[in-house]
Amino acid sequence: MARSLIKVSPKPRRGEVIEIKTLISHEMESGFRHTNTGAAIPRDIITTFVATYNGEEIFAAQLYPAIAANPFITFYTTARESGVLEFRWTGDNGYAATEQVKITVE
């Protein structure tokens, strides 16, 4: 399980637009590099990132090799009700990681 960091206001007011910062440790090998002997290093990246809010998709991203190592993505959502934010990263070689954050809307 890869290490990931999520930063989100834990107790937003109802209707408040909240910022969600996500970071996951991943090498994001672009597939365009070569070893000293000239052998191509195969691509190994995270290709998709999806965020859901109580099961409803609020954000989805398709990543390409031009995303830096340890993909960091910031986005926004409206805090409607208390619940669970779930983040899911999937990628090459069957890579999959999930992270959950609980928020309490006041």
Add this chain to the structure above:
Amino acid sequence: MGESGRAKPRAETRREVMRFAGALSFCHLLPAFSVRPAAATPAGLKAAMAMVIGDAKLNVGRVKLEIPPLVENGNTVACAVTVESPMTEKDYVKAIHIFNEKNPQPNVISVKLGPRAGRAAIATRIRLSDSQTVTAVAQMSDGSFWSTSVDVLITLGACLEDPL
């Protein structure tokens, strides 16, 4: 030899430097001499953008792309896109795409948003292999496309200059 005598060769040195700098600036006009393999060409960029936009008209404006104009290391370049939109059920930003001109692949990221987002803004860190133009395109809920482009100078490129 006085002060003026010493000043002369220095002035010539500066002239040399300027001449060299001038020659360098022309290098950018000669993509045929590029040693980079499989770089995304402006044609590749056009094709990638056409995949997203289709036949629709690409307007300029409403999108703000924040990226440092001079970057030391192309391996991580902070990049933020903000789109002017009320983000209501009727009028919102559907998607944001970032493209580059000279990386091996023209796509950088494609993001899907909805009216729930509240604010049409994203931030991420990207790789840039060379000094180039970065373009952000926003797709609105009414089907229109808006874009902006920013020129970025890279001192040390990503991907290709650091073999293992």
